[in-house]
Amino acid sequence: MSTDERTETTLPVRNDTDLMAVRQQVRAMAQRLGFGLVQQTKLVTAASELARNTLVHGGGGSVSLEPTSDGDGREGLTLRFVDEGPGIPDVELALRDGYSTAGGLGMGLSGSKRLVNDFSVDTAPGRGTTVSITLWSPLAPFGRR
Ligand SMILES: Nc1ncnc2c1ncn2[C@@H]1O[C@H](COP(=O)(O)OP(=O)(O)O)[C@@H](O)[C@H]1O
Numbered sequence: 093m094s095t096d097e098r099t100e101t102t103l104p105v106r107n108d109t110d111l112m113a114v115r116q117q118v119r120a121m122a123q124r125l126g127f128g129l130v131q132q133t134k135l136v137t138a139a140s141e142l143a144r145n146t147l148v149h150g151g152g153g154s155v156s157l158e159p160t161s162d163g164d165g166r167e168g169l170t171l172r173f174v175d176e177g178p179g180i181p182d183v184e185l186a187l188r189d190g191y192s193t194a195g196g197l198g199m200g201l202s203g204s205k206r207l208v209n210d211f212s213v214d215t216a217p218g219r220g221t222t223v224s225i226t227l228w229s230p231l232a233p234f235g236r237r
């Protein structure tokens with residue numbers, strides 16, 4: 093794999109146009125890493141929800157796309173959504189299906205968590221929120237590792 097495919101990028105999340113760019117870049121990088129269509133779609137769906145949260149609840153911020161490898165034939169893509177907004181006072185509550193402080197569907201956080209392999213939230217009131225997710229490709233067949 094060339095170094096280009098492994099390059100980390102950070103994109104702004106400031107408006108709806110940025111959200112489209114995030115979706116496009118996530119799909120493109122997932123494709124380059126060899127993710128199948130179902131996995132690409134899972135990651136793009138989660139990214140779309142989390143980037144919208146960064147914009148709507150966090151007041152804007154950024155997302156970084158970080159290719160990663162477990163050294164055993166699995167390629168992963170980690171996405172980190174960062175804002176310096178109000179933070180989430182009760183993460184467990186925010187992760188409940190249907191919970192929204194903004195009259196939304198309240199399925200963004202919980203739904204995203206179900207779509208990916210790793211999901212973590214680092215947040216504190218007044219300090220902002222970072223949500224990190226990773227999706228791993230299936231293990232490569234023997235001989236290709
Ligand atoms: N980046 C964020 N900053 C502050 N609060 C957030 C953030 N992301 C999510 N939340 C809180 O978690 C709740 C649940 O998020 P989500 O499941 O995406 O539902 P929705 O976006 O429809 O409200 C939001 O209503 C909001 O209170």
Ligand SMILES: [Mg+2]
Pocket residue numbers: 141144145196198199200201
């Ligand atoms: Mg949401």
